[in-house]
Amino acid sequence: MKKSSFSKDFLEKIKAILLSEKIKISGELTNNPDTDGQFPEYGDNLEDNAQEVTDFLSKKPVEMALERTLRDIDSALKRLDEGKYGICKYCDKPIDENRLMARPTSSSCVSCKKTLLDEV
Numbered sequence: 001m002k003k004s005s006f007s008k009d010f011l012e013k014i015k016a017i018l019l020s021e022k023i024k025i026s027g028e029l030t031n032n033p034d035t036d037g038q039f040p041e042y043g044d045n046l047e048d049n050a051q052e053v054t055d056f057l058s059k060k061p062v063e064m065a066l067e068r069t070l071r072d073i074d075s076a077l078k079r080l081d082e083g084k085y086g087i088c089k090y091c092d093k094p095i096d097e098n099r100l101m102a103r104p105t106s107s108s109c110v111s112c113k114k115t116l117l118d119e120v
């Protein structure tokens, strides 16, 4: 397992950005009673469970995007804690610091991202 080679200052700055983003997005989600991020619960019988899934899938795209961003932030924070932050998940090389500052949840470097996009 590789250790990230970023300075402590840089990593603390990133962590502060991620945490403030997380608070902001959590706030946006909890402001809306439909979007507490919890799977709705109606009961235990099969029909009720089917209804839960339908409700979960019918969430608005903007809420889905917020929840996805929240998950990205959480996984970035986890990588920070594990000392693996800023390492490209594809090529195992450090990601450019400017890219991380602009998009702290990045988990792949510019060239891998480009390769992936070109393939689509």
Ligand SMILES: [Zn+2]
Pocket: 088, 089, 090, 091, 092, 093, 108, 109, 110, 111, 112, 113
């Ligand atoms: Zn890469």
